[in-house]
Amino acid sequence: xxxxxxxxxxxxxxxxxxxxxxxxxxxxxxxxxxxxxxxxxxxxxxxxxxxxxxxxxxxxxxxxxxxxxxxxxxxxxxxxxxxxxxxxxxxxxxxxxxxxxxxxxxxxxxxxxxxxxxxxxxxxxxxxxxxxxxxxxxxxxxxxxxxxxxxxxxxxx
Amino acid sequence: xxxxxxxxxxxxxxxxxxxxxxxxxxxxxxxxxxxxxxxxxxxxxxxxxxxxxxxxxxxxxxxxxxxxxxxxxxxxxxxxxxxxxxxxxxxxxxxxxxxxxxxxxxxxxxxxxxxxxxxxxxxxxxxxxxxxxxxxxxxxxxxxxxxxxxxxxxxxxxxxxxxxxxxxxxxxxxxxxxxxxxxxxxxxxxxxxxxxxxxxxxxxxxxxxxxxxxxxxxxxxxxxxxxxxxxxxxxxxxxxxxxxxxxxxxxxxxxxxxxxxxxxxxxxxxxxxxxxxxxxxxxxxxxxxxxxxxxxxxxxxxxxxxxxxxxxxxxxxxxxxxxxxxxxxxxxxxxxxxxxxxxxxxxxxxxxxxxxxxxxxxxxxxxxxxxxxxxxxxxxxxxxxxxxxxxxxxxxxxxxxxxxxxxxxxxxxxxxxxxxxxxxxxxxxxxxxxxxxxxxxxxxxxxxxxxxxxxxxxxxxxxxxxxxxxxxxxxxxxxxxxxxxxxxxxxxxxxxxxxxxxxxxxxxxxxxxxxxxxxxxxxxxxxxxxxxxxxxxxxxxxxxxxxxxxxxxxxxxxxxxxxxxxxxxxxxxxxxxxxxxxxxxxxxxxxxxxxxxxxxxxxxxxxxxxxxxxxxxxxxxxxxxxxxxxxxxxxxxxxxxxxxxxxxxxxxxxxxxxxxxxxxxxxxxxxxxxxxxxxxxxxxxxxxxxxxxxxxxxxxxxxxxxxxxxxxxxxxxxxxxxxxxxxxxxxxxxxxxxxxxxxxxxxxxxxxxxxxxxxxxxxxxxxxxxxxxxxxxxxxxx
Numbered sequence: 001x002x003x004x005x006x007x008x009x010x011x012x013x014x015x016x017x018x019x020x021x022x023x024x025x026x027x028x029x030x031x032x033x034x035x036x037x038x039x040x041x042x043x044x045x046x047x048x049x050x051x052x053x054x055x056x057x058x059x060x061x062x063x064x065x066x067x068x069x070x071x072x073x074x075x076x077x078x079x080x081x082x083x084x085x086x087x088x089x090x091x092x093x094x095x096x097x098x099x100x101x102x103x104x105x106x107x108x109x110x111x112x113x114x115x116x117x118x119x120x121x122x123x124x125x126x127x128x129x130x131x132x133x134x135x136x137x138x139x140x141x142x143x144x145x146x147x148x149x150x151x152x153x154x155x156x157x
Numbered sequence: 158x159x160x161x162x163x164x165x166x167x168x169x170x171x172x173x174x175x176x177x178x179x180x181x182x183x184x185x186x187x188x189x190x191x192x193x194x195x196x197x198x199x200x201x202x203x204x205x206x207x208x209x210x211x212x213x214x215x216x217x218x219x220x221x222x223x224x225x226x227x228x229x230x231x232x233x234x235x236x237x238x239x240x241x242x243x244x245x246x247x248x249x250x251x252x253x254x255x256x257x258x259x260x261x262x263x264x265x266x267x268x269x270x271x272x273x274x275x276x277x278x279x280x281x282x283x284x285x286x287x288x289x290x291x292x293x294x295x296x297x298x299x300x301x302x303x304x305x306x307x308x309x310x311x312x313x314x315x316x317x318x319x320x321x322x323x324x325x326x327x328x329x330x331x332x333x334x335x336x337x338x339x340x341x342x343x344x345x346x347x348x349x350x351x352x353x354x355x356x357x358x359x360x361x362x363x364x365x366x367x368x369x370x371x372x373x374x375x376x377x378x379x380x381x382x383x384x385x386x387x388x389x390x391x392x393x394x395x396x397x398x399x400x401x402x403x404x405x406x407x408x409x410x411x412x413x414x415x416x417x418x419x420x421x422x423x424x425x426x427x428x429x430x431x432x433x434x435x436x437x438x439x440x441x442x443x444x445x446x447x448x449x450x451x452x453x454x455x456x457x458x459x460x461x462x463x464x465x466x467x468x469x470x471x472x473x474x475x476x477x478x479x480x481x482x483x484x485x486x487x488x489x490x491x492x493x494x495x496x497x498x499x500x501x502x503x504x505x506x507x508x509x510x511x512x513x514x515x516x517x518x519x520x521x522x523x524x525x526x527x528x529x530x531x532x533x534x535x536x537x538x539x540x541x542x543x544x545x546x547x548x549x550x551x552x553x554x555x556x557x558x559x560x561x562x563x564x565x566x567x568x569x570x571x572x573x574x575x576x577x578x579x580x581x582x583x584x585x586x587x588x589x590x591x592x593x594x595x596x597x598x599x600x601x602x603x604x605x606x607x608x609x610x611x612x613x614x615x616x617x618x619x620x621x622x623x624x625x626x627x628x629x630x631x632x633x634x635x636x637x638x639x640x641x642x643x644x645x646x647x648x649x650x651x652x653x654x655x656x657x658x659x660x661x662x663x664x665x666x667x668x669x670x671x672x673x674x675x676x677x678x679x680x681x682x683x684x685x686x687x688x689x690x691x692x693x694x695x696x697x698x699x700x701x702x703x704x705x706x707x708x709x710x711x712x713x714x715x716x717x718x719x720x721x722x723x724x725x726x727x728x729x730x731x732x733x734x735x736x737x738x739x740x741x742x743x744x745x746x747x748x749x750x751x752x753x754x755x756x757x758x759x760x761x762x763x764x765x766x767x768x769x770x771x772x773x774x775x776x777x778x779x780x781x782x783x784x785x786x787x788x789x790x791x792x793x794x795x796x797x798x799x800x801x802x803x804x805x806x807x808x809x810x811x812x813x814x815x816x817x818x819x820x821x822x823x824x825x826x827x828x829x830x831x832x833x834x835x836x837x838x839x840x841x842x843x844x845x846x847x848x849x850x851x852x853x854x855x856x857x858x859x860x861x862x863x864x865x866x867x868x869x870x871x872x873x874x875x876x877x878x879x880x881x882x883x884x885x886x887x888x889x890x891x892x893x894x895x896x897x898x899x900x901x902x903x904x905x906x907x908x909x910x911x912x913x914x915x916x917x918x919x920x921x922x923x924x925x926x927x928x929x930x931x932x933x934x935x936x937x938x939x
Binding site for chain 1: 180181183184185186187188189190191192193194196197352353354355356357404405406407409438439440644645646647818819821822825826828829830832851852853857858859860861863865866
């Protein structure tokens with residue numbers, strides 16, 4: 001099986017790893033210890049593996065690691081800085097945007113991508129942006145509230 | 158001695174630990190990605206476990222030849238059904254499933270053999286090298302086919318493939334119907350649905366050959382049943398088994414019984430003499446199944462002109478799948494919970510749980526009672542229409558006044574239906590809007606209820622129903638040890654809140670160690686919404702015991718009688734004086750002579766709540782029923798049959814909201830799951846082959862179509878619940894499907910008797926109604 005050296009910027013740090021040509025991004029990231037990237041389905045159905053590639057949400061479970069060569073990859077592990085949760089993380093924690101927590105990393109990364117594009121989205125825009133992230137616990141009410149709370153915190157800052 | 162004076166904190170100003178919205182104590186791990194679920198556990202060098210599944214739905218196993226697989230380099234273990242010592246099943250009297258099939262396979266996808274290998278490719282090659290010789294048998298995919306007189310039996314001694322039949326009658330049913338002004342009968346059909354927890358199944362098993370010890374970490378809701386079942390199936394001394402529950406990504410009932418892959422992983426680890434990781438696919442979750450069965454219901458209701466129910470006659474058939482699992486409990490729940498929501502004095506119930514060649518069904522959120530509740534609430538709505546009664550008024554004609562003993566010996570001690578109805582009526586502006594909305598838009602209502610823990614445990618061992626330990630050592634932290642499995646519902650948070658409240662200490666002083674069978678006291682698991690009520694009560698009692706130790710230590714140190722100590726949590730004082738001790742000094746005093754303190758709190762459901770003497774009466778019995786009412790508003794596209802839920806107003810009687818944040822979240826989740834079942838979810842099979850074992854074809858609700866849900870928590874302060882609390886996560890689910898179809902009836906005049914209400918079914922009903930309306934009009938003209 002063919003292997004290659006893969007250069008990526010992962011959570012702000014350049015790295016180079018030997019990977020199989022057919023390795024999926026989700027397996028590569030989890031393999032280097034970023035187990036915040038979850039897999040809940042067999043291929044691109046649930047959104048739990050959502051990471052940002054050059055700032056855009058991407059399903060890591062249907063992305064070949066080799067296909068993002070040289071790009072910037074961000075996972076849930078990058079959001080908390082210096083022991084402080086990001087606004088989205090704090091809001092999801094305080095507003096119970098997370099219950100079992102399994103969809104949460106992907107959900108937060110999709111929301112993160114949205115808020116970078118659009119600091120004050122409408123509820124409809126939030127729901128649309130999270131439409132590919134399936135949660136079985138919350139009915140999405142507190143997830144939407146969490147995103148709104150993070151927006152309000154950002155506006156107030 | 159610390160005797161510095163400090164003003165006592167008036168109770169009203171004290172920071173309470175209960176009754177306030179409290180983020181999950183393990184929430185930070187979840188939002189930062191640090192939470193480790195089973196698949197995230199470090200396991201360098203673990204072997205890869207994989208399972209071979211049956212390609213056919215029903216066959217005799219003539220031979221399984223594993224010799225070629227064993228010969229492949231890198232294969233470390235191959236196991237079959239012959240490697241297990243005993244079958245399993247969560248109900249002690251119905252254990253008819255082997256972790257890997259022996260002698261016969263009974264559904265397509267049933268595990269038949271398993272391998273452990275150095276990597277995935279080798280494991281796949283080994284599976285491909287296993288030779289199965291199967292002799293096909295006739296297979297039955299519908300309950301009616303399995304019940305046919307000439308059908309081959311799936312299990313010996315189960316005539317007609319009936320796993321369990323129930324025939325219960327309470328009160329004078331015939332007299333009830335005779336006394337009715339209106340009698341109606343209707344048949345209903347419900348699709349099979351699945352839990353759809355987002356985390357896939359998995360297990361990590363470590364076997365130490367030198368000691369014959371097995372440690373299992375797994376995606377389970379019932380670590381102690383799993384512990385016992387591992388010992389049983391592997392023929393091991395249970396003292397050599399340890400089960401640890403990591404973070405678990407939801408359960409909803411899928412994981413309330415030990416599942417085949419767990420025992421298989423244990424067997425592989427033992428056979429390989431090392432560590433085996435089993436990662437299951439999403440398709441595997443659907444095959445493991447344990448979901449809500451396909452169900453047929455025939456319901457007959459008798460009613461007075463004022464809406465008072467005079468008699469209920471119900472027959473339910475459930476397609477149970479290939480093995481027993483929780484089946485007999487499911488079919489009993491369906492009948493038992495016809496009672497205890499309304500005052501019904503005459504109820505006949507016949508239930509049939511049928512074995513079929515489909516994946517085994519099991520417990521799913523709202524276990525047993527969801528489909529029957531739809532039938533019941535749908536008929537209340539249509540009969541209200543016939544009688545010209547408001548559907549809320551009709552329900553008010555049938556209310557219970559607690560304390561109340563149902564005909565089937567269930568005990569109702571608190572009952573919030575009146576408050577729930579009042580709130581949803583007001584919040585939805587029911588009176589102004591019902592009947593005045595434009596065509597295509599409608600409002601529907603339904604009530605529902607559920608148990609706060611089954612009053613009789615599945616394993617009737619005579620042990621207390623719940624046990625909590627509290628530990629206090631030199632550091633002044635209070636460690637709560639519980640076997641209860643937090644699977645996202647927030648049970649660890651709730652238990653910490655309860656103990657902190659009793660001790661009047663800040664939540665920050667508490668730490669919780671949960672669900673490790675080597676460390677924590679046995680707990681039956683997270684099912685039947687038992688944890689808040691039962692384990693909450695145990696936590697309360699443990700905290701009271703610790704408080705007793707602390708007060709005694711403080712009294713001794715201050716040289717007064719314990720009755721003179723006023724406990725304020727972080728401080729205590731001698732009543733009426735300013736002499737006192739800081740908490741740290743009390744801890745030091747408590748450890749003198751005795752060392753670290755460990756106390757225990759236990760709780761059991763009182764005997765009068767454990768059901769009557771009838772066979773099967775334990776099912777449905779509970780120390781506290783939760784209640785709910787909800788109004789659903791829909792719009793229906795009459796050209797496409799598409800239904801949109803515009804809004805949900807739901808009031809849930811949870812007794813007392815120990816954590817209103819989590820309780821509200823649980824109600825949201827219940828509504829969402831009810832909505833998935835009511836509108837779109839449906840497992841489908843072709844000759845036993847699942848057609849939708851993935852989240853594209855089996856579509857869970859997404860954020861896009863999910864409605865706003867307004868939740869109101871009604872607090873009836875149950876006399877037996879901890880601080881009056883009851884369950885909050887299941888009761889509201891049952892009401893959604895009927896509130897939805899009642900709203901659709903209000904919007905477009907069709908009454909759906911089949912769920913889910915897919916656009917196809919809705920459109921068919923609309924077209925049929927148009928045709929009928931035209932025919933009726935033509936007849937009227939001629």
